[in-house]
Structures are given as structure tokens and as C-alpha cells.
Amino acid sequence: MNRARLATVWLDGCSGCHMSFLDMDERLIALAERADLVYSPLVDSKEFPEGVDITLVEGAVSTDEDIEKIRHIRGRTKLLVSLGDCAVTSNVPAMRNPFPVVQVMERAYVENADIRQGVEFTGVLPRLLDRVRPVHEVVPVDVFVPGCPPPADAIHYVLDALLDGRQPDLTGQTRFGR
């Protein structure tokens, strides 16, 4: 059997979806028989490789770097899966959206700062976008798995279906805010 090439990425999220991924527990061993994890915050690969079959995306698109990353990944992935509410709805990261970025930065680094008050743009850190956006507003997404985080069972169900070449039906498996 051909082993599938699986990747996971972490944009603007809390890593809870990755924790939920790890919560698949012993099923991860069975998964490892069927797929290689070629890129992920959980493994030590620096470059997103070409020819990836399935990529799970955690997190919303919040910075110019996120946009670049997700476009790059989309180009190298057959099936892109929005994993969790941040990727699907933009969720908590987007709670800053009703406010201008400048106001958000000042809140964090001037009003609430004890030392070195002030906002500096050094060019080292990615720039925040005016608005945080769900992944599918930036690149086409093939499968949506809502949940905060999606339960391990739902992630397992989705991966199992996709590895079998089936389209997963998530009715009753997960929901927003779960």
C-alpha cells in the first residue's frame, strides 16, 4: 500500500487542535502505519515539502507571514483541511477585528505594558493584518472540521475517511465551540 504524506500546520491558534490530534492516543500508531507525517510542529522538518496528500491547518490567518505560508502550503497539498474553529471561523483571534490594528497594538504594548512602553516595527516579526480571516477566505479549502478543539474522535474520523478516499460527513461529529 502506498503511504500517504500527511502534514499539519499551526497558524494563529492556541495549539489546542494539535493537542486534540495527539489525543488520538493509540490510534496514532495505526495512523503511522498508513501515513508519514512529513511536516508538522510535532516533527523536526523545516521546509514544507512538495507532494503532500493531506494538510491539517490549525489557526486563523492573522499576519502577512500566515498568508504567504498558507499559499505556499496550498500549492503543495492535494487536500487542505481547516481544522478547528480558528481555521474555520477565525474564532478568538478575530475578536480584535472590530478594532483598528494600531489600537490593538497600543492596548497591548502601551496601555498594558509595565516597561518599555511603545510600539516598534522592527521588521523581524510578521505584521498583523487589518483583519484576521478564516483560511478559506485566503485559499480554497477542501474539508472543514469545526470545534474548539475538534474532538480526537472527529479528527480520527476525518483522517480515516480521507485516507480511504471518502468524503467525510461531519454531521453529529463536531460543532462550533465544542
Place this chain on the structure above:
Amino acid sequence: MTPTPRVKTFRIDGRDVVGREDQTVLEVARENDIRIPTLCHLDGLTDIGACRMCLVEVQGWGRLVPSCVTKPEEGMVVVSQSERLARYRRTILEFLFSERNHVCAVCVSNGHCELQDLAEEVGMTHVRVPYRYPGLAVDASHGRFVADHNRCILCARCVRVCGEVEGAHTWDVSGRGIQSLVITDLAAPWGESDTCTGCGKCVQVCPTGALTEKGHSVAEMSKRRQFLPYLATMREGRR
């Protein structure tokens, strides 16, 4: 003496059903265990057809009609489940989610929310229109309750229960279209309302986390609605 209401025989989803002419198609459907999704409807309140979730097809009628405000007609053929209706219902839900800031993960009503439940029921896994992210106020001026406009879907259950059941008419809807907001009195802070009796009925009937009790954290707010059918039945008996 009021005349006895006439009986109408019609069909819903291929089944022969019987209802009184003063009932609604939705009521007759429910009596026959036919599930039509609803959001603004609540047993004990006047139906207003606001949310459009209960839209049905009627053969020969060119448009879809909300079943909660449509009366049965002799021989009418109603379809409550179809691909077209499923598409409409899903799209309506997506509009509701995109219109304000429903962040389920950090909502006091997470897990006890009719909007969230419906999204799951109709298989809405994502929103295909851009989110609006409006900057809306949270009114925490009342001693016991909070109004979070970010989570309001304008179903007007609060307006109806306050006017029809409590008799205070503290709540109303201000503005038009996308600018609409529920308000207390003439848009005074809730805590300063002269007419609010503090009964909390509006909080209990609210389908989302828009109206809640203070002192609840994420997912802790569940609503208690038992009083409403009870009050409605008692008052009907008195008439």
C-alpha cells in the same frame, strides 16, 4: 358564542394531516412528529416569521412561506424537506453567523445555544460569506443580567415575552435592516430602565448568549423555559 374552527385536510411531506384552520402549518407538522427547524418560534409567544428557518414549499405557490405564520388550506401540498430548503436554511444560518460576532468557544451559552445546535443539525461546517465583525456594545448596566449585542440574532423573543407575557414592553427593536438592535426603553442602559421589572423572562427565552445572567463563565449559562408553556396554558384557560 364563537363558531368551532373548521378542520382542514392537507399533506406535509406526502403524509395526510389534519389541522384546524386557526392553527399554523408548523403546529400541525409538530403534532404529526414532522420536524421543521425553527429559531424565532417559541411555544407560548406570537409567531412573527422573522428568522425564516421554518420556510416550506407549497405546491402551486411561487414562493417559499414561513410555516409558523401560514394557515392550513384544504388540499394544500406542503414540502418541509428538500434540497432547495436545506440550501436556504443553511444559507440563512451562515448569514446569521457572519452578521455579528458569534464566538462559540468563549460564549457563556456554548453548548446550550439554539443557533449552535441548528448549525450542527443542518450540517453547516463553515460560513461561505465574509464575516462582518461589527463593533457592538455589551450592556452590563443591569444588576443581574447582561445584553451582548454581538450574539443577538434579532429573533425578538425578548420583545415578545416582555410585551405579551410580562406586560412590561421594556424591549423593542430600533433601527432598520443591518442597523437593527434590541433596546430597553428608548435605548437607555438596561440598568436604568424605568419599565423593566427584573423578571428575567427575556433572558430565559433568548436562544443564544445575547441575554444572560451575570456570574456565568463559558458554557455555564443554560436557560430555564418551563414557565412559558405553563403561563400560556393558564391564561388560555382563563379566557
